[in-house]
Amino acid sequence: MLARVKDDDSSYDEWHAEVRRLTNERDAIILAHNYQRPEIQDVADHVGDSLALSRIAAQSSATTIVFAGVYFMAETAKILAPDKTVLIPEAGAGCSLADSIDAAQLRSWKAEHPGAVVVAYVNTSADVKAESDLCCTSANAVEIVAGVPVDREILFLPDQFLGAHVQRATKRQNMHIWMGECHVHAGISPQELREKAEASPESELFVHPECGCATAALWLSGTGDLPAERTHVLSTGAMLERARTTRAPSVLVATETGMLHQLRRANPSVRWEAVNPRAECVYMKMTTRDVLLTCLREGTTEVNVDPTVASRARRAVDAMIAVGTSSMVGE
Ligand code: SF4
Incomplete structure (x- = not known):
């Protein structure tokens, strides 16, 4: 059963048809992040994580990209597709994680650690990417960090939770972690996860590494407090891959609740349940039907990145794409 949100069928169908008509008229494609509202996901040309969508933006023959997501994602698409027009339907859609560090703060941090290699998660502004050596996704963060010479x-x-996960996996001692967090993922607690897992012994657990419970989930599965064979720390792309093959009758999902829509589409026979049903990203939900329609009618809001910043940021993003291309998935 797909969770489509509709006022009524006729107005939904009219809206859907008008969005598609305007999209064709603009020679555009709509890219929707996995955390968008179900109806935005359903009207989009492609749905996925931020990096996969940016790569589609770069490869598409369309001249305009409508990025239904948050601002740093549209910026990343512009960095990878500088010749295209990139529109974000809601320019105020920020990200509490990306906003936890700016370029000036990063420059000060670098000054305290001369010679250090800066590894930035893809959830960062273009200005911060431009100050970084390597970008990573949640899928290849361990591999990227493991590839840095041990003496650097x-x-x-x-993200502190993803950082803790990577440090644990690589056993890296000389790694400093910025204490940023996503307010949505930080709100999914280890206690909630344990209680839900105990109440549903037949369920698998899918945990995003940005979650407040992710590091605890790994630790608890190591100590036997959570069933290790049922606990999987997965990026959103990896969640979808596993959704198609799981034999579990139900799965508890610890990430933003918009992800449930794609998981249900990938495998409708499984009962998908959020660990925390209140884990909704307010920024992702800013793109409503009306907002998307206005964007397509008026061509608002165009996203631009200073060419010098874009070319420096692109070096870090290209380094990320070069590692584990086949499994490139982020938030
Ligand atoms: S869910 Fe968190 S990390 Fe993702 S866009 Fe929203 S605030 Fe940012």
């Missing part, structure tokens, strides 16, 4: 210090930013 690492500054990992901005």
